[in-house]
Amino acid sequence: MTINGTASPQGTTTMLINSTASVFQANVQKDEISLGLKIAMGSSVLIGILPGVVGNILVIIAITTTRLSNMIINLLVLSLALTDVLICIFPMPVLTVYFVFYWPAWMLNNGFCTATVYVVNVCGVVSILTMAAIALDRYFAVQRRHAFFSRKKCITTMVVIWIFSAAIGVINVFKGGINKEKLNSGTYDVCNRISGKHISDSSTKLSLIIKLLIGLPIIIGLVLIYARMSYSVWKRRNIPTAENTRSRSVRQSRSVKIRALHMMFAIVIAFAICWIPYYVVTFLRVFQLTPSRDIDPGSALFSYCLAMLNSTVNPILYALLSKRFRNAFKDILTGTRSRRFKSFTSDFKKRSAKI
Numbered sequence: 001m002t003i004n005g006t007a008s009p010q011g012t013t014t015m016l017i018n019s020t021a022s023v024f025q026a027n028v029q030k031d032e033i034s035l036g037l038k039i040a041m042g043s044s045v046l047i048g049i050l051p052g053v054v055g056n057i058l059v060i061i062a063i064t065t066t067r068l069s070n071m072i073i074n075l076l077v078l079s080l081a082l083t084d085v086l087i088c089i090f091p092m093p094v095l096t097v098y099f100v101f102y103w104p105a106w107m108l109n110n111g112f113c114t115a116t117v118y119v120v121n122v123c124g125v126v127s128i129l130t131m132a133a134i135a136l137d138r139y140f141a142v143q144r145r146h147a148f149f150s151r152k153k154c155i156t157t158m159v160v161i162w163i164f165s166a167a168i169g170v171i172n173v174f175k176g177g178i179n180k181e182k183l184n185s186g187t188y189d190v191c192n193r194i195s196g197k198h199i200s201d202s203s204t205k206l207s208l209i210i211k212l213l214i215g216l217p218i219i220i221g222l223v224l225i226y227a228r229m230s231y232s233v234w235k236r237r238n239i240p241t242a243e244n245t246r247s248r249s250v251r252q253s254r255s256v257k258i259r260a261l262h263m264m265f266a267i268v269i270a271f272a273i274c275w276i277p278y279y280v281v282t283f284l285r286v287f288q289l290t291p292s293r294d295i296d297p298g299s300a301l302f303s304y305c306l307a308m309l310n311s312t313v314n315p316i317l318y319a320l321l322s323k324r325f326r327n328a329f330k331d332i333l334t335g336t337r338s339r340r341f342k343s344f345t346s347d348f349k350k351r352s353a354k355i
Contacts, residue, residue: 033103033298041305042100045092048312052088055315056081062328072147072154073137073260077318079130079158080267083123084311091116092308098191099301106178106191113191114177118169120192121211124275124307125165128218131268133157135225138261142229168214171207196281196300198288208286216279219272226265233258263321267314274310277303 059081068074094116098107106113133149140148149157181190181197188195199205281295281303318325330336 033301037298037302038100038103041301042096045096045099045305045308048309049088049092049096051316052092052312053085055312055319056085056088058329058332059315059318059325060085061332062325066328066331068324068328071260072149072151073134073141073264075151075154075158076130076134076137079161080127080314083126083130084314086119087123087308087311091120092311095305095308099305103301104181104183104188104190104195104297106189110177114173117177117192118173120308122165122169123311125168125211125214126161127271128215129161129165130158131222131264131271132218133161134264135222135268138264139225139229142233142258142261168210171210194300194304196285196295196297198294199286205286208282212279212283212286215275216283219268219276219279222268223272226261226268229261230265233261259322263317266317266321270313270317271310273306274313275307278307 060078063069063074063078063081094108094112101107137148137154140146178189178191179193180187181193181195183195183197193199193204199208281300283289285295285300319329
């Protein structure tokens with residue numbers, strides 16, 4: 001509105017308010033995440049918590065109380081299930097609340113942030129190294145026709161992997177807690193530097209580079225190794241060999257090994273799909289390869305949530321791809337396993353009384 005060719009005070013004030021609001025909105029859209037994306041990510045993680053906890057506990061019970069423990073590879077699967085259930089119990093609920101209601105400002109103290117970062121890092125390294133150990137065992141079982149791990153060697157390997165991962169996780173704790181980050185919409189206490197800003201701190205860069213060197217090459221290598229083994233098995237499927245003419249039990253044993261190979265191949269593919277985006281985002285942030293040097297915060301948080309959801313996917317794949325796991329889950333859920341155990345102990349007491 002003008003008065004004699006001059007803007008009125010009311011019109012000028014309105015223009016300033018609108019201009020300030022538009023600038024603020026643009027800044028928020030650049031650094032903040034839309035409410036819809038926050039709700040979508042938070043809901044996905046929240047929905048994945050219960051199936052993840054229940055599914056992985058079923059895996060642990062099945063391996064420790066049934067004949068599944070007779071297969072050495074399942075001891076390594078047990079280690080994977082332990083990491084998955086830890087992720088579902090602690091970091092996932094906390095991160096759900098953080099992403100939806102508080103991000104980028106961390107809502108708890110530094111101790112909770114540090115603990116969350118530590119659990120995620122340790123479980124991530126344990127998972128990668130355990131899958132590498134499983135790939136080694138599958139390679140010798142399928143390609144060399146003999147087991148690589150004995151039960152004792154397998155347990156020793158699991159202990160070493162957990163100790164090593166716990167030590168590596170400590171490196172990330174020093175700079176992995178709450179850090180002040182200056183975004184366009186303000187300065188915030190951000191947990192685990194997951195705002196998408198480029199990483200300039202040298203010690204943080206070092207810890208992330210170590211994580212990249214451990215994780216990314218191993219994941220890519222595992223996918224290639226399992227693809228090569230699966231192709232080799234497919235190529236030999238119709239070729240008559242001495243093994244094909246042996247007893248039925250030998251052929252069944254080989255069939256079990258091949259099914260275990262296919263199951264673990266699916267586990268590795270799922271792990272790669274869930275974790276590679278996180279590693280790519282981390283790589284770009286560390287080496288600042290994007291034109292703006294920063295990563296879109298929505299992409300950064302999406303990659304983080306996707307990595308967490310891998311813990312929910314694994315027990316679903318066990319149930320879908322392994323008949324033995326399906327039967328074990330069914331027995332546990334229907335109480336059949338408990339009835340069988342009671343029947344066994346009752347018969348044992350009767351036999352003992354007769355003696």
